[in-house]
Amino acid sequence: MKILITTFGRDEAKLNVARRDIGYEKLVIITDAPELDAFKKIREMESITGTEVELIKVDSYDFMGCFNKIGETIEKYKNHDVRFNTSGGPKILSAAALLMCFNKGIPAYHSEEKTYKLPVIKGVSFEEKINRDERKILKNIKKECEAEKIKKKTGFSGRKFDILLMEMSRKGIAKMDYNGKTRIMLTPIGEYFRKKM
Amino acid sequence: MVTIFATLGWEPKSVIPSLKIRDNVEKLIVYHSPDKKGEDAWQKLWGYCSSIKLPLKSVKLENQFDLIKTAKEIRKDLRKYAGKDIVFNITGGTKVMSSAALLACILEAVPAVYCNEKTGKEETLPLLQIRYEDFLTKPQKNILTVIKQLGGECNAVDIAKKTGLRKATVSHHIKQLGDMGLVVVETSKKDSRKKSVKLLESVELLLE
Numbered sequence: 001m002k003i004l005i006t007t008f009g010r011d012e013a014k015l016n017v018a019r020r021d022i023g024y025e026k027l028v029i030i031t032d033a034p035e036l037d038a039f040k041k042i043r044e045m046e047s048i049t050g051t052e053v054e055l056i057k058v059d060s061y062d063f064m065g066c067f068n069k070i071g072e073t074i075e076k077y078k079n080h081d082v083r084f085n086t087s088g089g090p091k092i093l094s095a096a097a098l099l100m101c102f103n104k105g106i107p108a109y110h111s112e113e114k115t116y117k118l119p120v121i122k123g124v125s126f127e128e129k130i131n132r133d134e135r136k137i138l139k140n141i142k143k144e145c146e147a148e149k150i151k152k153k154t155g156f157s158g159r160k161f162d163i164l165l166m167e168m169s170r171k172g173i174a175k176m177d178y179n180g181k182t183r184i185m186l187t188p189i190g191e192y193f194r195k196k197m
Numbered sequence: 198m199v200t201i202f203a204t205l206g207w208e209p210k211s212v213i214p215s216l217k218i219r220d221n222v223e224k225l226i227v228y229h230s231p232d233k234k235g236e237d238a239w240q241k242l243w244g245y246c247s248s249i250k251l252p253l254k255s256v257k258l259e260n261q262f263d264l265i266k267t268a269k270e271i272r273k274d275l276r277k278y279a280g281k282d283i284v285f286n287i288t289g290g291t292k293v294m295s296s297a298a299l300l301a302c303i304l305e306a307v308p309a310v311y312c313n314e315k316t317g318k319e320e321t322l323p324l325l326q327i328r329y330e331d332f333l334t335k336p337q338k339n340i341l342t343v344i345k346q347l348g349g350e351c352n353a354v355d356i357a358k359k360t361g362l363r364k365a366t367v368s369h370h371i372k373q374l375g376d377m378g379l380v381v382v383e384t385s386k387k388d389s390r391k392k393s394v395k396l397l398e399s400v401e402l403l404l405e
Contacts, residue, residue, distance in 0.1 A: 061315045067323060091295045092311060095287065098296060099323060102303050107378050110296060116264050118300065119399040122378035124332050126325045172308070172326030189323035 001025050002081045005073055007097045009089035012038045014111050018085040021115035026052045028073060030097070031089060032060035058093065064188065066096035071192075074104055083107045086118070102126070129171065130193060133164055138173065138186075138194045147182040198223035199282045202275070202307075204290035204298050205229040209242035211288035211312045214319045216251070219284075224252045228271065228294060231257040238289075258294060265399050267297035268304075272402060275305045286319070288312040304329045304402055330403045336362070340370050341379065342404050344396045352385065352393050379403070 004024030006015055008031040019027075027046060031039060034055050046053045056073055058066045074082060086097040087110045101108035101118070103126045108118040130138070133156070140153045151161045165184065168174040173190035177183040186194060198221050203212045205227040216222055225246060229235040239255050246253040256274070260266040275283070287298045288311045302309040302324065309322040330338065343359045344351055353371060357364045371394055374380045379400045385391040 061313065063311070063313070063320060063322070086296065087292065091288070091292055092314075094292060094296055095299050095311065095322065098299055099303070102329070103323075103325075110264050110293075112262065112264070112293060117378075117397050117399055119304070119329075119397070119402050120378065121329075121332050122376065124377070126327075129325060129327055170326065172306075172324065187323070188321050189325055192323050 002083065003028060003077045004083055004085065005030065005070075005077070006085040007031070007087070007089040007093045008039065008042075009033060009093075010036055010038055012042050014087045015042060015085070017113065017115060018087070018109060018111035021111060022083055022085060022109055024051075024083070026054070028054045028056060028077070030056045030058055030066075030070060030073065030093065032058055032093065060090040060093045063092055063096055064192075066093050067100060067192070068195075070097050070100045071104070074100065074106055083109065085109045085111050085115075087111045126189075127193065127196075130173065133160075134168055134171075134173065135193075135197065137161075137164060137168065137184075138190065139197050141174070141184055141186055141190075141194065143191065144183060144185040147176070147184050150184060199284060200224045200226065200278060201284055201286060202226045202271075202298070203228070203286040204288070204294045205235065205238050205242065206289035206291070207234040207238050208289075209238055209245065212242060212286055213245070214312050214317060215284065215286040215310060218319055222251060224254065226254045226256065226274070228256045228258050228290065228298065230261045230291065230294070231259060261291055262293055264293050264297050264300070265402070267294060268300040268399075268402055271298055271301040272305055275301055275307055279305070284308045284310055286310050286312065287322075300402070333403065336366075336370055337374060338404065340367065340374065341396065341400060344380065344394060345401060345404055349396045349398075350393055352391055356394070 002023050002025045004022055005028040008029045034057055043053050058069050084101050084106050086094050086108055101120050105122055105124040107122050108120045110116045136154050140150050172187055175185045199219055200223050201215050229239050258267055285302050285307050287295045287309055299309055306326045306328045309324055310319050312319050343356050353364055353367045357367045375382050381395045382392050385393040
């Protein structure tokens with residue numbers, strides 16, 4: 001089934017362009033304002049053709065909350081043909097959707113007056129770039145901790161552990177603080193991947 | 198030394214937290230609309246930066262409603278700073294400006310931040326620091342580049358001639374690129390017996 005997931009805000013103009021240009025059999029609307037007329041209008045229009053509309057409510061001031069909710073929604077429809085319109089709603093909701101589409105390799109569109117297909121590589125996920133050893137380290141970090149403790153827990157040799165930390169830092173998964181004892185801190189994307197494990 | 202890039206809206210307040218929390222800011226580069234409100238915001242920011250003697254560069258976005266053109270323009274600038282310490286604040290400006298900036302950051306693996314409206318604090322966006330084009334193989338990139346050089350639309354024979362690859366190999370890569378959603382294969386308008394391969398406009402962002 002073709003599922004169009006879309007971010008949505010206070011007016012329906014952009015979503016109308018997306019509804020015209022992107023095929024779908026079910027519409028999933030992610031919004032912080034379902035109580036407004038715009039959402040009601042869309043639901044009313046879709047009821048004419050009997051198209052199912054699902055509502056996902058988010059708090060658009062909470063970026064990571066939006067990001068995670070969008071990720072869960074995509075996961076829910078992983079066995080379907082998912083396409084995502086990222087143009088609706090507050091900027092921060094759009095940004096969360098854009099990042100998640102690239103993160104998960106979901107075809108993404110940006111509908112304004114016309115619809116742009118974004119250069120997402122379908123089916124290619126950022127997670128693929130994290131190898132088994134890095135995952136092992138990630139699993140053992142709780143947001144921020146001493147590198148020495150993680151080294152003991154994971155059993156990597158000193159040199160290999162240092163190389164892995166450098167690589168994780170280069171990829172933006174973790175940051176190091178070398179003030180006295182080396183500490184590892186997860187970045188927001190590192191934290192997201194750790195939670196998913 | 199860090200260079201801060203930012204999209205600027207009608208008020209400079211979303212840019213300021215990025216300046217305040219960092220030590221050793223070398224330069225600020227802002228993208229803004231050419232209209233009066235955009236100019237006014239730029240003037241206010243210029244006043245602030247002058248007072249702290251911080252070099253400030255302004256880039257007027259003439260195509261501020263065209264996502265792909267804006268992303269291309271920003272990406273070109275980001276590439277000039279490859280390997281340097283940079284960060285992009287995407288909070289200000291229109292939705293298109295902000296999305297285009299984020300798109301350029303994803304493609305070029307540039308750390309992106311935004312200023313939380315409620316707390317007024319800067320937050321880092323969850324973005325892996327790997328250039329997006331590195332997800333493509335060398336032959337895939339070559340074929341995409343050749344399609345671009347041939348005007349964005351051609352057939353497998355043209356690609357084979359230009360790359361020196363066998364037609365079967367080219368067809369295999371085209372099938373992969375089609376499955377990835379980067380090219381569209383359709384019946385040629387000139388000759389209905391042939392198939393033409395079309396590059397999506399935005400895919401040019403993945404190429405050099």
